Amino acid sequence: MTVSTQDRSALIPLLQQVQVEMGYVPREAITEISRELRVSTSDIFGVLTFYAQFRLTPVGRHQVKICQGTACHVQGAPLIIDAVEEELGLGDGGDTTEDGEFTLEKVACFGACSLAPVMIVDEDTKGNITPDKARRMVRKIIKAQAKKSAVSKNNGEMKNE
Numbered sequence: 001m002t003v004s005t006q007d008r009s010a011l012i013p014l015l016q017q018v019q020v021e022m023g024y025v026p027r028e029a030i031t032e033i034s035r036e037l038r039v040s041t042s043d044i045f046g047v048l049t050f051y052a053q054f055r056l057t058p059v060g061r062h063q064v065k066i067c068q069g070t071a072c073h074v075q076g077a078p079l080i081i082d083a084v085e086e087e088l089g090l091g092d093g094g095d096t097t098e099d100g101e102f103t104l105e106k107v108a109c110f111g112a113c114s115l116a117p118v119m120i121v122d123e124d125t126k127g128n129i130t131p132d133k134a135r136r137m138v139r140k141i142i143k144a145q146a147k148k149s150a151v152s153k154n155n156g157e158m159k160n161e
């Protein structure tokens with residue numbers, strides 16, 4: 001069975017709603033929507049994979065966005081992407097670290113081309129980025145995260161004493 005225009009008009013807003021609420025569309029939601037709309041899960045997967053806006057896996061706690069638009073590309077965005085992927089240990093097309101801390105997203109254009117190349121880490125936008133600057137931004141978060149973990153671990157141990 002293929003998804004009719006009518007089914008699709010109900011399906012896409014529902015999937016968008018799930019995505020907004022959860023940051024991705026989990027398997028359980030697909031099953032539930034399938035039952036609700038009487039559309040097969042494979043048809044829903046077809047829609048999810050057709051539209052780039054949908055994610056099937058959770059996003060990391062920290063989001064790194066690197067522009068790969070023309071201006072940024074010309075100014076070295078591919079080298080920045082390589083540096084960040086290496087720093088985060090991302091490979092084989094994966095965009096999220098195994099520990100779920102970081103998601104790397106390659107974006108078309110932030111509309112700040114005069115600052116090219118541009119990278120955004122969470123809410124922090126940086127222009128004229130270099131591979132070294134990009135690595136430092138990522139390391140700073142990893143360091144802060146490690147510090148936070150150590151403090152909460154110590155607090156947990158003190159409570160248990």
Ligand code: FES
Pocket residue numbers: 067068069070071072073108109110111112113114116117118
């Ligand atoms: S091309 Fe990168 S901000 Fe426009």
